[in-house]
Amino acid sequence: MDPKTYNLAIVGYGGMGSYHVQLIEPIERLTVAGVFDIVDYRKELAAAKGLQTYDSLEAVLSDDKVDIVLIATPNDVHKTIAIQALRAGKHVVCEKPVTVSSSELLEIMETAKETNRVFMVHQNRRWDEDFLIIQDLIAQKKIGEVFRVESRVQGANGIPGDWRQLKAYGGGMLLDWGVHLLDQLLLLTGSRIDSVAAELSFILGTEVDDGFTSHIRFKDGLTAVIEVGTTNFVKLPRWYVKGTEGTTVIRDWDLSGETVAINPDVAKVEPTPIQAGQGLTKTMAPPSEESTLRSPIEKAQSTKASFYDNLVSVIEGAAEPLVKNEEVLRVLRLIETIFEAAEKRAVLKDLEL
Ligand code: NAD
Incomplete structure (x- = not known):
């Protein structure tokens, strides 16, 4: 028998909710069951992409074919939706920040334990x-x-x-x-x-x-x-x-940067004073090229x-x-x-x- 494919419903089809469709696409064992959003226009966008849409959160939660609910709404409603979904027997993935306070997360964790469902936060x-x-x-x-x-x-x-x-x-x-x-x-x-x-x-x-x-x-x-x-x-x-x-610096998302480290094979070289502004300094001179290794x-x-x-x-x-x-x-x-x-x-x- 083929391994089970899990159906995931997206609640909140905004910037991140729609991005999850792309994240899920290459995952063999997952498929997007449908989308619910409180704004009709967002549901229309989902429908235009060929996704099933739900009329309410209740409709998502009462759909037996939904195994997992992904929450990608603004942060204030994560807790309520997570607890409702767990109580409806769904596993839950929640966008970050998981909740707006640690006490709210503790409530969710308690509910996940009681219902024996998985609750995982998308700390991507x-x-x-x-x-x-x-x-x-x-x-x-x-x-x-x-x-x-x-x-x-x-x-x-x-x-x-x-x-x-x-x-x-x-x-x-x-x-x-x-x-x-x-x-x-x-x-x-x-x-x-x-x-x-x-x-x-x-x-x-x-x-x-x-x-x-x-x-x-x-x-x-x-x-x-x-x-x-x-x-x-x-x-x-x-x-x-x-x-x-x-020292290592990574300047940007393109991973530009470098590491400059002590070369263990060369004895430390006394720094040569450099002209810095209106004065001379040895303290702020760059490390010597001979005694350091520079790598991308x-x-x-x-x-x-x-x-x-x-x-x-x-x-x-x-x-x-x-x-x-x-x-x-x-x-x-x-x-x-x-x-x-x-x-x-x-x-x-x-x-x-
Ligand atoms: P967004 O405003 O683009 O989308 C939120 C969507 O949720 C909207 O379409 C809105 O209509 C809908 N919505 C609001 N309340 C709802 C409810 N009660 N039920 C159903 N739908 C509801 O916001 P976004 O940028 O997509 O952010 C959504 C979540 O994703 C936030 O928690 C945010 O922090 C998170 N996020 C995470 C990342 C990441 O890299 N992990 C990046 C961006 C956003």
Whole structure:
């Protein structure tokens, strides 16, 4: 007998909901059963692509052929839809940020346990090539012990003019992009967090943050700067990582960048003073070409399953989820800590994180 193909219904057919159709297409064991959106025009777009449409969420949930519900609505309604879908016996995939608070996620996790259904969050940027490269770099100690990670995304286009500008929908850049960068950061070290300081920005005058900078110190000594900006006409590198034996920069999504590391075969060369502005400096002279190795960014060696292949294996009890709900919960708790640190303008310490 052929292995089962699972039917997935999409709830919320906007930018991301429609993108999931492309993500699912190459997955052998998955098919899109249909689409529900509260806006008729969005359903018409889905129908024009040959997709079945549903008249209501109830119609999705009472359709026995639907095995999985994908939630790609604005963030404020993720929790309610997830709990209804789990109670209707469906497995659930939810877009990020999973919910707008950790207590909401705990409710979902409880319901998933009670109903014995899979609930998985689409933290897709765990599969981003730039992140996988940094993960390899740290794990393989290519620049020695890493003691500083700076991870940034910066744009010049403000917050897209929709629900992302509104608090009631779970808008704001900390929830929108912060959730990706913080999720990645927590996968780079096994250490607990020691302290958090943060600043939110409101340059655009929206009621939600249009960006933020957070400083996170881990108990093992690693420090991180995580930053999101939407008013950056010139951006800083996507990744800047310092280790005891070198520095790596990945400038952009195209993976431009380099690693400059100590050449173990050459004794350290005394720096030659350089003219810098109106003075001379040895301290700020570049590392000598003889005693360092300069290499381009190499592709990551990751062989992990795709998000959706993993989902099928998790549903069948054949694999552990590549995105664990406890990990997602920790990220939400960190986001809550960042909001608190920014509001209090304080360095928050002695954290249970
Ligand atoms: P969007 O505004 O383009 O689409 C949201 C859609 O949901 C709209 O068509 C809207 O009519 C519909 N909708 C709203 N409330 C609904 C409800 N109660 N039931 C059914 N449909 C409803 O937004 P988007 O950019 O597609 O974002 C959707 C979700 O996907 C958000 O949670 C967002 O954070 C996430 N997202 C994730 C990524 C990623 O890389 N993982 C990228 C973009 C968006």
